[in-house]
Amino acid sequence: MEARTHQKVTSRNDVFADKITTRIWEEVSSEDNPYIAASNRCHGYDLIELVQQKSYVEMFYLLFRGNLPSSDECQLLEQLMIGLISPGPRHPATRAAMNAGVGKSDPQNVLPISLTIMGGEYLGAGAVEGAMRFMRKHRKASPVAIAETMLVELAGERPKEGDWHIAPGFGSHFGGVDLTPSALADVLAGLPGSGALLEWGCEFSSALNREGMGWLMVGVAAAVFADLGFHPRYGAGLFQLLSAPGLLAHGMEQANKPITAMPFVSDKAYVIDYE
Amino acid sequence: MLSTMNEQDTSLWDKQRNRIVSKKGGWFVGDGVYCHAYDMMHDLVGKTSYMQVVMLNATGRLPERRVADWFEAVHICLSWPDSRIWCNHIGALGGTMRASAVASTVAGVLATDSRSYGIKPLKEGVAFIQAAMASLKGGMSVEEIVVNECEKHGGKPYIMGYARPIAKGDERVPAMELVAKNLGFSVDGHLKLAYGIDRELMTRFNEGMNINGYMSAFLSDQGFTPEEVYRICATLVASGVNACYVDMRDRPAETFLPLRCDDIDFQGKACRAL
Numbered sequence: 001m002e003a004r005t006h007q008k009v010t011s012r013n014d015v016f017a018d019k020i021t022t023r024i025w026e027e028v029s030s031e032d033n034p035y036i037a038a039s040n041r042c043h044g045y046d047l048i049e050l051v052q053q054k055s056y057v058e059m060f061y062l063l064f065r066g067n068l069p070s071s072d073e074c075q076l077l078e079q080l081m082i083g084l085i086s087p088g089p090r091h092p093a094t095r096a097a098m099n100a101g102v103g104k105s106d107p108q109n110v111l112p113i114s115l116t117i118m119g120g121e122y123l124g125a126g127a128v129e130g131a132m133r134f135m136r137k138h139r140k141a142s143p144v145a146i147a148e149t150m151l152v153e154l155a156g157e158r159p160k161e162g163d164w165h166i167a168p169g170f171g172s173h174f175g176g177v178d179l180t181p182s183a184l185a186d187v188l189a190g191l192p193g194s195g196a197l198l199e200w201g202c203e204f205s206s207a208l209n210r211e212g213m214g215w216l217m218v219g220v221a222a223a224v225f226a227d228l229g230f231h232p233r234y235g236a237g238l239f240q241l242l243s244a245p246g247l248l249a250h251g252m253e254q255a256n257k258p259i260t261a262m263p264f265v266s267d268k269a270y271v272i273d274y275e
Numbered sequence: 276m277l278s279t280m281n282e283q284d285t286s287l288w289d290k291q292r293n294r295i296v297s298k299k300g301g302w303f304v305g306d307g308v309y310c311h312a313y314d315m316m317h318d319l320v321g322k323t324s325y326m327q328v329v330m331l332n333a334t335g336r337l338p339e340r341r342v343a344d345w346f347e348a349v350h351i352c353l354s355w356p357d358s359r360i361w362c363n364h365i366g367a368l369g370g371t372m373r374a375s376a377v378a379s380t381v382a383g384v385l386a387t388d389s390r391s392y393g394i395k396p397l398k399e400g401v402a403f404i405q406a407a408m409a410s411l412k413g414g415m416s417v418e419e420i421v422v423n424e425c426e427k428h429g430g431k432p433y434i435m436g437y438a439r440p441i442a443k444g445d446e447r448v449p450a451m452e453l454v455a456k457n458l459g460f461s462v463d464g465h466l467k468l469a470y471g472i473d474r475e476l477m478t479r480f481n482e483g484m485n486i487n488g489y490m491s492a493f494l495s496d497q498g499f500t501p502e503e504v505y506r507i508c509a510t511l512v513a514s515g516v517n518a519c520y521v522d523m524r525d526r527p528a529e530t531f532l533p534l535r536c537d538d539i540d541f542q543g544k545a546c547r548a549l
Contacts (some may be wrong), residue, residue: 004470005477006444006445006448006449006483007443007445007477008444009442009443009444009445009446010442010443011441011442012440012441012443014440014441019538019539019540020534020540021539021540021541021542022539022540022541022542023541023542023544024543025543026546027536027539029535029536034535035533035534035535035536043544044544044545044546045547045548045549046549049548049549066544106375106378108378109375109377109378161287162287174283174285175285175287175288176283263293265293265294265295267304269293269295270294270295270297270301270303271295271297272298272301272309273296273297274298275298
């Protein structure tokens with residue numbers, strides 16, 4: 001063994017904060033117990049007043065953005081939330097929820113299990129940040145020109161089999177153009193609160209259609225998140241949050257069924273091929 | 276639209292419907308359980324270590340026992356029962372609010388998919404030393420490798436696997452060197468290079484190799500890729516997280532670092548009316 005002088009282990013004495021800081025939520029303690037909050041404020045607004053006067057979507061926007069949304073922003077976000085509320089029973093994240101449900105996993109674990117899978121980089125939350133950054137980067141260029149350039153320059157990267165996501169948030173799905181994201185994008189683009197990136201994405205998507213590609217759901221979400229002013233790093237978590245209701249609903253639907261209620265691939269259809 | 280106008284080729288997916296083709300193995304009721312062509316009950320149980328099978332599943336190769344023993348030892352080095360460590364902290368919070376041991380441990384493990392600590396930096400460390408080896412073979416000197424790498428970070432010694440955060444020096448390196456020596460491993464190319472980088476950094480910055488750097492070089496000499504190391508180490512911190520969970524689960528609820536309202540420094544907007 002080669003001789004090496006080992007440094008004595010010493011602290012770098014990094015200075016850590018004395019307290020957790022936040023700009024989001026203020027808890028004012030009660031007079032007789034410093035651990036009990038007498039009032040809660042979100043970005044300065046009293047929680048009970050928010051409960052009485054504001055919608056969930058307004059509250060949601062306030063929580064992340066620090067101010068209440070305009071009615072146009074509120075409408076755009078609400079319609080996106082409806083559009084993303086369930087990725088459908090075939091989506092791998094939903095299937096993870098259903099698998100946990102029918103497998104009698106603890107109910108409180110069903111959502112974390114499915115959201116973890118929803119974190120994937122392929123049609124999941126892991127793809128949203130990249131899509132937001134892609135559209136922000138190219139927002140001033142012609143979407144049609146960008147699409148045509150990419151189709152030529154990246155042609156060699158097209159996989160021989162399987163889908164091609166030519167850009168984050170855009171590509172083919174099961175060999176074709178995914179219809180639901182395009183339909184959602186078209187509806188959202190017609191709203192008064194719709195923004196420049198959604199418009200850019202619609203044109204980019206249309207330019208890809210002739211090659212069997214277009215919007216993916218993560219792309220639509222990314223465009224709207226960016227137009228609403230969310231930072232790209234928030235994209236993954238927001239996408240998970242908005243898809244959570246559908247994941248949980250599908251998981252719990254299976255939870256009271258016998259374990260035989262979902263397919264278990266037969267030995268005959270289970271093939272081991274080490275090659 | 277195009278997707279409805281033309282018949283699309285969905286054969287890739289059609290041939291996978293209702294069918295699983297495994298490259299790993301499987302269980303056939305009444306026949307046996309197979310893992311990478313091994314009969315698990317006859318070839319592996321009682322004949323190999325658990326870590327060997329973990330590595331077999333992660334890489335497709337059954338390593339020799341001493342490599343698995345080395346890996347097991349490094350798992351001890353990289354997961355301690357200190358609830359201040361970020362992933363362990365999550366386990367302790369799970370304990371204090373009565374989440375399950377499984378949920379809390381998995382939550383802590385999940386936290387190690389991090390840019391700052393855990394397994395991803397290890398993957399970067401392996402990638403770095405393998406790239407550095409390619410540079411060395413391409414004619415670059417150790418000094419040039421260090422200078423080039425530091426230049427990417429404004430002249431500072433921020434090389435993955437070197438200059439440990441929080442503390443200087445790393446007690447885990449000599450511990451693992453001893454493990455390697457006792458298991459009969461020699462110091463091969465990547466590790467020699469890592470020691471060279473260590474010497475260069477010590478001379479220039481008084482900073483040295485940390486456990487990531489040592490581990491990355493050693494495993495590169497054993498032929499592992501960055502992705503293989505990441506996969507083998509997927510649950511690297513589970514033991515320490517679980518320990519911190521247990522510590523808090525067996526105490527009164529919400530007693531792990533409880534916070535009074537004024538323990539949070541609110542820096543946001545003052546009270547305002549709707």
